[in-house]
Amino acid sequence: MNYDEMINLAERASKNAYAPYSKFKVGACVLTDSGKVYTGCNFENSSFGMTICAERNAVGSAVADGERKIKAVAIFSPNMKNCTPCGACRQVLSEFKSDDGLDVIVQGEDGVKVYPIEKLLPETFAL
Ligand code: THU
Numbered sequence: 001m002n003y004d005e006m007i008n009l010a011e012r013a014s015k016n017a018y019a020p021y022s023k024f025k026v027g028a029c030v031l032t033d034s035g036k037v038y039t040g041c042n043f044e045n046s047s048f049g050m051t052i053c054a055e056r057n058a059v060g061s062a063v064a065d066g067e068r069k070i071k072a073v074a075i076f077s078p079n080m081k082n083c084t085p086c087g088a089c090r091q092v093l094s095e096f097k098s099d100d101g102l103d104v105i106v107q108g109e110d111g112v113k114v115y116p117i118e119k120l121l122p123e124t125f126a127l
Contacts, residue, residue, distance in 0.1 A: 001031055003105045003112050006074035011107075013039035013054065014076050020044065026054035026077045030062050033069035033098050038062040055089040059096060069098040074105040074112075082106050082113060090121040 006029045014027030019042055026042045040057025044050075055073060062070065073093060077083040083106055085093065093102055094117055102117040118124070 001035070001037055003072065003074065003103075003114065006031060006037070006072065006105060007076055007107055007112055009037060009039050010054075010074040010076035011078075013041045013058075014078060015041075017041040017054065018043040021046075021048065024077065024079050026075065026083065028054035028058040028076075029074045030055075030058045030070050031072045031074075032062055032067040033071055034067065036062070036065070036067060038065065038067070053086060053089050055085050056092050059092055063096070068096060070096045070102055071098045071100065072103040072105055076107055082108050084115065084120060087121075090117065091125070093117055094121055094124045094126070 009029040010027040014025045017025035019025050021044050029039045031037050038058050038061040040054045042054045104115045106113050
């Protein structure tokens with residue numbers, strides 16, 4: 001699965017986003033060490049703090065299927081180019097980064113952009 005295909009899957013997932021409050025839809029696609037892919041979208045709640053981001057939704061599906069090592073995550077929003085993950089999701093992604101690192105892939109102005117997770121969350125907290 002290449003990074004363009006992952007962005008396409010993230011875009012497809014973004015169509016299922018439940019974002020009636022912010023109207024900001026996001027989709028994510030994670031690729032694990034074993035080559036499996038999982039998608040997620042954001043889903044909001046009347047109690048705003050209960051909102052789950054697309055990235056954490058996708059990571060949760062991977063973990064629920066027994067996966068622990070994520071090589072890459074693609075993120076797509078129809079509302080914004082270069083939609084990089086929020087701080088909370090950066091921390092969650094770091095928890096499951098593969099031994100070879102984790103690439104964060106976003107749709108830039110022209111073509112995909114790739115950020116190593118360490119660039120987005122330097123000096124990461126880990127127990
Ligand atoms: N959101 C995501 O799903 N991922 C991000 O990385 C940024 C924010 C969602 C949360 C909320 O539903 C909406 O976008 C606006 O913040």
